[in-house]
Amino acid sequence: MKSSASTVHPKQTAWGHVKENYRLYAAAFLIVLIAELIGMKKFNAGPALIVIYPMLFAIVIGVVLGKDIVKFFTKEETKKASSLVLVAITPFMAKVGVLAGANLPELVNVGPALAFQEIGHIGTILFALPVALLLGIKKEAIGATSSTCRDKDYGLICHLYGSESPEARGALSIYIIGFLIGTVYIGFLASFVASFQFFHPLALAMACGIGSGVMMAAASGTLATIYPEYADQIVMLAGASDMLSAIVGIYFTLFISLPITKKLYAFLEPKLSFRKRLKYEGDV
């Protein structure tokens, strides 16, 4: 999309760039300002300390102003915003890198645990697949539960099954739901699990690396607030785990979790699907 733009404007000046995007930049600045003024909120829900970061308020304000509700932003602006997410997250990843470099001995120390917890990504299947089948979901369940369905995983499923396939529809559902629900939920989950004090804070930190930088930030931020004495290590390990997922994640989905999902599906589907044919909307 940029290549066509660059042929139309062979040399876009800095001023041209600002003129094209000023509305988005100004509005984003104001949203950050409002979210930061609301500030971090902490409250107790039973045994768990729930932490809500300005980021979550920012997401909500952004969604409300977006092209579907208040319609403050145009379609082009929302597209542009999506593409800017990957730009805007880089300083955070730089921070994660600096923390890792500064705590290199600790990182090496937990290296084996960090590597092996990647296997834990099969956890996406464990509860989700049986329940999906009980709910009457068919092949969509394969795409939906074989990974956390972040960008690359969705791309992989589309590549393997075709973007119109039930598998890809399932993955797309989790991709869409995952961003909004996932980001809010993973923070709650992290603090809820932490409240049992069963896991070491560093083990929880590594579990935050689920292949989405935004979710990792939400979960590790919550944990860092609960365990201030481990704050730097938590952010560093969550970041390292997330980076590892970013590198090996797609291969893990392709060679390990997707084959397991398919095997389990073939085994469980006849046993768990009581409502056969009922929700069979003519999938070919």
Added chain:
Amino acid sequence: MAMTMKNWTLSLVFTSVITMLLANLIGNHVSITESIPGVLWLSAIAFTGIALGKVIPLKIPPIVFVVLIGMLVASPISPIAQPIIDSTAKISFMAPITIVGTLAGIGLDFKSFISQSWKMVIVAILVFTGTFLIQATFAELFLHMTDAGN
């Protein structure tokens, strides 16, 4: 399809750089002048990582290079490690992330979100619960086996 580095840099300045200063001031009570060195270091690391990702022809997400560069310049072998660690320590780790939530929220396709069935919402929650719990379990197990968590 990728952005030119000039547009990338402008986008970074108008999104993250400005709002990091703002968020660190309001949310973390660090003055803008005090935040500037840290913000500049983080931005420079990000820039170097992304530029490197464009040059290196490997199928690795460019964001990985950002983390690796950050790790390298802050590691014990780096002569400039201390100033980088000290100045970036003043930037709270949540200060750079509010803008990310903002942009992701603006970009969210809410229409297709509400058109999803409640069943898929349950499945999504179980997908995330499952991976979080099992990853934590494996991490815990190996922390104990290698005696690393203390």
